[in-house]
Amino acid sequence: MHEFIAGSATFGVVLSLVCYYIGVLLKKKFNSGLMNPLLISIILVIIILLTFKIDYADFNSSAKYLSWLLTPATVSLAIPLYMELDRLKKNIKAIMISIFVGTVTSLAVILMFAFIFHFSHAQYVTFLPKSITTAIGMGISEEMGGIVPITVAAIIVTGILGNIIGESVLKLCKVTDPIAKGLAMGTSAHAIGTAKAMEMGEVEGAMSSLAIVTAGIITVIGANLFGMFI
Amino acid sequence: MKYLKEFGIILLITCIGELFRFVIPLPIPGSIYGLVLMLVLLITKVIKLEEVKSAAQFLIAIMPVMFIPAAAGLINSWSELQPILIPALVTTVVSTFIVMAVTGITAQKIIRSSSKEEQ
Structure with missing residues (x-):
């Protein structure tokens, strides 16, 4: 056998x-x-x-x-991004600032917990890319010397959690604008959160997909900078 | 031939992305170089949307199953996860809450203030 x-x-x-x-x-x-x-x-x-x-x-x-298919699939994420280019251009300011702020917040909160729990460098960089899509997050963790399977698990738990709590958290924070809702879902809970955003509406879904790629790219740079702290 | 050509183009750009990764000494995955390159080629119309769309949408649709093998690797990393299980859960759960709230509130504030400006 x-x-x-x-x-x-x-x-x-x-x-x-x-x-x-x-x-x-x-x-x-x-x-x-x-x-x-x-x-x-x-x-x-x-x-x-x-x-x-x-x-x-x-x-x-x-x-x-x-x-093996993951790398060409990640490259393929350029296609939905291209298809949403007009909406992206129209709301570029809100999109870029909020995704940037959300991504830096993610990295900062993880840095804070890494200090509280005395994470080693490898443990710390394992969690840094936890809010972004697995394809990119895995790559970052691997490049920075993290424990890749734990990164994947953290990313998936994050996505499922975001999917489940998304609507309540956004309601609690009085976020009602469809673009803002989509950006929040995609930035915090990547593709699995996007599945929920798609259920909320078309605009939410499109914005969430956009946030996956944008937050992913910002995290590539941000994680490398934050990686120097521990 | 349609799918072969579409998949071929995606693989070619992926391969160029990997070449970038090999040449540029930064810890950035080759897939990101490929993604940005693909986007640039689409915007500049070097590649037409129809030339990659079907294969790309297929790959994106089946993406979830591609994560299973790596995640199942937890079996071998359990000894590393076990001592930090609670901190790992706290970090993951709390950061998800905060990031979602901060992103949503920031985006809404900017959208509302800029729509007021337009009025």
Whole structure:
């Protein structure tokens, strides 16, 4: 069995897809924010690997082909950004300032907690890119010497949390403008938050997608500067 | 041929992005160089939207499953996460709240003040 899994070019991919599909089915059935297909699929894959004592390295010898697609997929994020270019130009001031302020706030809050909890440099840079899309966040964590799987977990937890609490937090802060709502969702909770923004409305969804890319790029620079503090 | 060409263009730009990453000594992932390059080529009309749109939208649609293998790697990092589990959760949860509120309030203030100016 060990040799089969290690030698297979598809096992890891199929296992990941099946687990994700189960997550999609559960989401349809219960229609709750907690039923996030990505979260469910990750938990299922981990449970299966542990239960059947499958080495992560064996699983990843084929699952890595899924990760391989991440770089071209991130490059592809330029396409929705280009399609929203007119709206971006029209509200450029509000968009740029608020995403910038939100991103710097994120980095500053993480720096504060890193001091409080005495994080090492590796632990600190692991959390720095936690509010941005996994594709970019993973890259930043890797480049800066963070613990990549923990970064991915923090990013996913952030997204799901943002998805669930988004509407209440925005209501509490009296944020009603659709552009502002979308920017808040995308800047704080990346793609998973954007899924909620899409439910709120078209403008919210578009602005949230825009915030994913913009916050991602600002974080690339910001995380490198903040990385010097610890 | 349509999809092959679209995917080919995306891969070519990704590859150039990786080349930038190789040449420029900054800790910036190659995907970001590729993203910015793609955007510039679209704006300057060197690449037409139709030449990459379908393949790009397909890749974005299936993006969530691409994160599963890396996240499942938590298995190997559990020993590193376990001692900082509570701090990790506190950091993650509190920062999400604050960032969402700050971004939303800032954006709304600017939009409202600039629409007043227009009036």
